[in-house]
């Protein structure tokens with residue numbers, strides 16, 4: 001037993017896609033505050049499906065997910081949840097080529113209408129493995145592009 005705060009709880013999660021593809025079959029999961037967890041499994045075993053449900057990007061066929069004590073199914077303001085509660089880094093970078101590297105990093109702040117100086121103070125971010133993007137003002141580096 002631990003008295004740490006439960007951040008993510010999944011109860012009997014099932015996900016069936018059209019074509020009767022059963023991606024998740026009764027997943028139970030508890031993640032506590034401060035835990036660092038890797039979800040591993042072969043391609044097609046349901047990792048992305050599970051993350052999509054935790055991140056409120058998709059809905060389970062049955063079962064329930066709680067994040068920070070809140071039932072994901074009951075969230076009214078998904079924009080707020082996605083910008084303040086869960087950070088989701090996609091497998092593909094999905095950077096917007098028309099925005100600079102810094103603006104791409106700042107996208108989650110748009111909903112909060114924070115000044116860009118609150119993201120990193122005076123130091124612009126250097127995202128990913130694409131090599132240095134001077135001052136974050138470059139558009140996504142060529143190595144980001146697919």
Ligand SMILES: Nc1ncnc2c1ncn2[C@@H]1O[C@H](COP(=O)(O)OP(=O)(O)O)[C@@H](O)[C@H]1O
Pocket residue numbers: 017018021022023041042043044045046047048049050
């Ligand atoms: N949108 C979808 N429609 C139909 N089947 C899907 C969809 N997304 C994933 N699947 C199927 O669900 C199963 C689990 O996929 P996925 O969660 O992407 O696995 P993983 O991330 O572990 O590779 C696979 O059989 C996959 O083909």
Ligand SMILES: [Mg+2]
Pocket residue numbers: 047048049
């Ligand atoms: Mg995947």
